[in-house]
Amino acid sequence: MHDDLLSIEHLTASFRIGDRYYAAVDDVSLTVRKNEILAIVGESGSGKSALAFSIMGLHTRAKIEGDVRLDGQSLTRLPPSKMNKLRGRDMGMIFQDSLSALNPLMIVGSQIEEALVLHRPGLSKKERKEKTIELLTQVGIAGPELAYEKFPHELSGGMRQRIVIAIAIANEPRLLIADEPTTALDVTIQLQILDLIRKLKSDIGAGVILITHDLGVVAEMADRVAVMYAGQIVEIASLSTLLSNPQHPYTRSLLRSIPASREPKSKLYVIQGIVPSLQHLPRQGCRFRSRIPWIDESAHEEQPEMHEIAPGHFVRCTCYKHFRFPGEEEIRHGAS
Amino acid sequence: MALLEVRQLKVHFPGRGGWFESRTQPVKAVDGVGFRIEEGQTYGLVGESGSGKTTTGRAIIGLNALTSGSVTFQGQELTLGKRGGKLNFRRDIQMIFQDPYSSLNPKKRLLDIVAEPLRNFERLSPLEEKQRVRELLERVGLSPDSIYKYPHEFSGGQRQRIGIARAIALKPKLIIADEPVSALDLSVQAQVLNFLREIQEEMKLSFLLISHDLGIIRHMCDRIGIMYKGRFVEQGTTEDLFERPQHIYTKRLLSAIPVMDPAKREEQLRFREAVNSEYKEAYERYFDHDGLAYPLKPISATHEVAAPEKG
Numbered sequence: 001m002h003d004d005l006l007s008i009e010h011l012t013a014s015f016r017i018g019d020r021y022y023a024a025v026d027d028v029s030l031t032v033r034k035n036e037i038l039a040i041v042g043e044s045g046s047g048k049s050a051l052a053f054s055i056m057g058l059h060t061r062a063k064i065e066g067d068v069r070l071d072g073q074s075l076t077r078l079p080p081s082k083m084n085k086l087r088g089r090d091m092g093m094i095f096q097d098s099l100s101a102l103n104p105l106m107i108v109g110s111q112i113e114e115a116l117v118l119h120r121p122g123l124s125k126k127e128r129k130e131k132t133i134e135l136l137t138q139v140g141i142a143g144p145e146l147a148y149e150k151f152p153h154e155l156s157g158g159m160r161q162r163i164v165i166a167i168a169i170a171n172e173p174r175l176l177i178a179d180e181p182t183t184a185l186d187v188t189i190q191l192q193i194l195d196l197i198r199k200l201k202s203d204i205g206a207g208v209i210l211i212t213h214d215l216g217v218v219a220e221m222a223d224r225v226a227v228m229y230a231g232q233i234v235e236i237a238s239l240s241t242l243l244s245n246p247q248h249p250y251t252r253s254l255l256r257s258i259p260a261s262r263e264p265k266s267k268l269y270v271i272q273g274i275v276p277s278l279q280h281l282p283r284q285g286c287r288f289r290s291r292i293p294w295i296d297e298s299a300h301e302e303q304p305e306m307h308e309i310a311p312g313h314f315v316r317c318t319c320y321k322h323f324r325f326p327g328e329e330e331i332r333h334g335a336s
Numbered sequence: 337m338a339l340l341e342v343r344q345l346k347v348h349f350p351g352r353g354g355w356f357e358s359r360t361q362p363v364k365a366v367d368g369v370g371f372r373i374e375e376g377q378t379y380g381l382v383g384e385s386g387s388g389k390t391t392t393g394r395a396i397i398g399l400n401a402l403t404s405g406s407v408t409f410q411g412q413e414l415t416l417g418k419r420g421g422k423l424n425f426r427r428d429i430q431m432i433f434q435d436p437y438s439s440l441n442p443k444k445r446l447l448d449i450v451a452e453p454l455r456n457f458e459r460l461s462p463l464e465e466k467q468r469v470r471e472l473l474e475r476v477g478l479s480p481d482s483i484y485k486y487p488h489e490f491s492g493g494q495r496q497r498i499g500i501a502r503a504i505a506l507k508p509k510l511i512i513a514d515e516p517v518s519a520l521d522l523s524v525q526a527q528v529l530n531f532l533r534e535i536q537e538e539m540k541l542s543f544l545l546i547s548h549d550l551g552i553i554r555h556m557c558d559r560i561g562i563m564y565k566g567r568f569v570e571q572g573t574t575e576d577l578f579e580r581p582q583h584i585y586t587k588r589l590l591s592a593i594p595v596m597d598p599a600k601r602e603e604q605l606r607f608r609e610a611v612n613s614e615y616k617e618a619y620e621r622y623f624d625h626d627g628l629a630y631p632l633k634p635i636s637a638t639h640e641v642a643a644p645e646k647g
Contacts, residue, residue: 043521044492157385186384186548187592191608213521216551216594220601240598257526259555260596264574265533268526268555274491 005207006032006055006175011066011076013047013054015278021063022278024050026231028066029306032175032207037198039210039218039239041254042228045275048211051228052177055209056093057083070175089119092168092206094197096180098160102152108163109148112136115170135166140196158189162196169200176201177209182217194221215258219243224312227251230275230287233306237313247315249295249323250288256325269325286317294326295319337411338372339542340396340429340510345369345405347388347395365391367566367628368405371559373510378536378543380557380574382550382589388566389546393512396544397431409510427457430503434515436495440487446473446498447483453505472501476531493524497531504535512544517552529556550593554578559638562586567629569622572639582641584622585629588615 011028014021025047032038042048053059055068057075068075070090075083095101103111112132116123123131129148136144139162152160161181168176178197182190198221201208210221218225218239225242227235227250235248246252255261256269273291281287286300304317348362366388373379381389394400396407398414407414409425430453433439440449450469454460460468470480476497478490487495496516503511516532517525529552535541547553553560554574561571562585570583581587591611595604621644623629629642 043523187550188384188588191592214594215522216596219596219598220594243596243598254522257523258551258596259526259529260551260593262555264555267533268530270527270530271523274493 003033004031005034005036005071006209007069008055009067009069011051011054011068012064013050013059014063014065015061016063017279022281024062024231024278025054028228028231028233030226030233030236032209034174034207035202035205036223037201037208037210037221039212039222039225040228041212041215041218041225043213043275045230045277046228047231048228049179050231052093052179052209052211056087056091056177085119088115088173089171090173091175091177092171092173094161094165094168094176094178094181096183098157098164098184099152101164102160104152107149107151108155108160109136112163112166112170115167119171131170132166135170136162138169138200139163139166140192157185158192161185161189161193165193165196165200169204169206172204172206174206175209176206177211179211180213181210183212183214190217197221215254216260227254230281231278232287232316233314234288234316235314236306241310241313247309247313247320248288248317249292249319252323252325253291286319288317288319292319292323295322295324299323339375339410340373340544341370341408342372342392342396343370343406343408345392345395345407346403347391347400348403364566366395368631369561369563369566369568370405371561371568371571373542373544374558375509375542376536376540377558378545378556380553380560381544381546381563382548382553382560383563384548384589386565387563389563390514392563393431393514393544393546397429397512398426399431427453427506428509430506430508430511432496432499432503432511432513432516435519436492436499437519439499440495442487445484445486449487449498450483450501450505453502457506468505469501472505473498475504475535476501491524492520493527496520496524496528500528500531500535504539504541507539508541510542510544512546514546515548516545518547518549525552532556550590562589565628567642568632568640569629569642570640571632572636576636576639580639582635582639583629584611584615584618587611 009029011025012023013025014023028051040048054064064076109132112135113128116128116131133144133148136147141147141159141162181197182193185193194217212218222239224238226233227248229250235251246255253269253271259268262268271291285302286304289300299319299322301318306314306316308314345366346368347366348364351360351362369392371379381392383389391400395402402415414425447469450472451465454465454468469483473482474480478494478497490498517528520528536543545556557574559573560577562569564585569585570577577586581590588611591608630644631642632640633643634640
């Protein structure tokens with residue numbers, strides 16, 4: 001599509017363990033449009049953070065294959081110096097743990113200014129401070145002059161996360177990547193931070209990649225959702241499609257295991273087995289196969305591919321057609 | 337008679353600061369909470385970080401000293417006397433900790449971790465002990481052959497089950513579970529929650545479940561207490577609180593739960609705005625001049641609310 005802001009094609013990020021390379025992100029293709037929130041959901045170890053780091057070019061020891069293009073410009077082959085210019089100016093990142101993302105020895109005001117010093121050398125000292133105060137106001141900090149002088153440990157978790165966001169948006173990036181931005185926060189604070197991200201997205205018209213394991217956050221925020229399992233994307237769809245008509249066995253299982261989705265005190269659905277570790281991933285066939293052993297082997301593809309089953313709705317492997325939960329008799333045929 | 341009854345529990349920490357670390361106002365982490373847990377039931381303590389829910393749990397089991405108040409277990413006062421009197425209840429009350437990575441000693445084998453409570457309270461021969469640990473591991477769905485393994489060889493969900501095996505080793509009557517699944521992935525979380533409910537039925541256990549996740553609380557609990565700054569703002573059955581919340585803080589907390597239905601997104605946004613403006617407007621009425629909740633007053637047989645002084 002022509003208004004694609006970010007397009008990722010066959011991105012693979014491999015890490016060396018012993019004398020072999022293992023792909024933590026395996027052949028991922030997706031796009032993010034302007035003014036859109038794309039959520040990437042997956043459990044720990046699914047490769048969602050590794051994907052974010054690969055897009056930002058933050059993996060120093062990974063072998064990266066495939067292509068990442070921001071507004072048509074290829075990022076994977078950029079020299080580090082060029083990448084440094086883009087990072088923080090055109091692409092901002094909101095990290096999960098605000099306490100370790102901020103420098104404990106620097107007042108937060110200077111940490112925000114740092115982003116301005118690096119990317120807008122034209123600004124005078126006074127202008128920088130004004131801009132920083134403006135940013136602090138923009139992320140909803142009451143008393144920005146006071147907050148400017150504070151060290152990270154003097155602020156609460158919600159406030160620190162706002163500082164991290166202020167740094168990420170200091171130069172009005174075109175792409176914002178938020179890696180579990182609210183995981184460490186209380187529900188009421190989480191709500192404020194999510195509201196803020198939503199508002200900033202429409203203010204600066206950025207495309208947002210929201211990485212999370214929390215399906216509640218996804219339901220609140222996303223326009224489209226990509227579900228990751230074991231380094232691969234297994235399903236992409238618009239939010240409403242994904243919630244109302246999920247197809248891949250993994251997506252359906254996940255949605256079934258949320259306590260809120262079930263009757264109180266009923267049994268929650270548990271996915272059998274465990275996520276295989278990077279070294280033990282089956283490199284052949286459907287990666288979810290070992291978690292649904294009651295499904296006939298022939299239901300899986302030999303080389304699972306993404307199938308577009310409806311406009312914009314992609315599902316990996318053919319096993320979704322034959323999937324049923326244990327105890328369900330009927331085999332559902334195909335998808336709507 | 338309730339299995340556990342907590343009355344007017346207070347835990348204050350001496351504040352230090354200023355010149356030469358002199359004494360200042362104490363931090364009132366828990367400031368007069370009271371609740372009962374009936375046999376075989378699950379009581380949920382909900383609150384945001386810093387509300388004192390964890391301190392309450394730790395005070396009951398004796399990990400934090402009480403400032404005042406009383407805790408009675410099966411009619412027996414736990415807070416009186418020192419060690420001797422307490423030992424017996426230590427068998428009957430066990431704890432499951434939040435973080436399965438830091439609550440298991442990495443240098444110990446599974447056998448030693450799970451057998452530790454047995455060694456403290458029961459005289460078993462090494463052979464009997466091994467047999468018991470094997471049974472316990474099997475009970476929590478781990479291979480009985482893994483008794484010589486170390487914690488790092490297990491995944492997060494498995495580790496949490498090791499913690500549960502340790503907690504149920506002495507066949508306790510009450511388990512205090514402090515955020516037992518918040519460190520776990522969704523699918524593993526479901527597994528542990530199912531498992532907690534299973535052993536509850538099988539062993540007639542009572543739980544004190546401490547969590548900030550309202551979805552889990554709703555799923556697991558019979559009664560719920562909502563804490564704010566060391567005090568209860570509301571207490572009642574799960575239905576009371578989720579269907580008929582009274583206190584403005586409870587309403588605000590409930591409105592912050594993410595909605596899974598995107599069609600209701602707009603509706604929910606409007607609802608939240610309404611609750612938020614009500615919160616701002618009614619804050620003065622619901623909290624005293626220190627921003628603390630008023631004492632609880634019953635509004636039905638099961639439901640208590642920290643009602644404003646007047647009106």
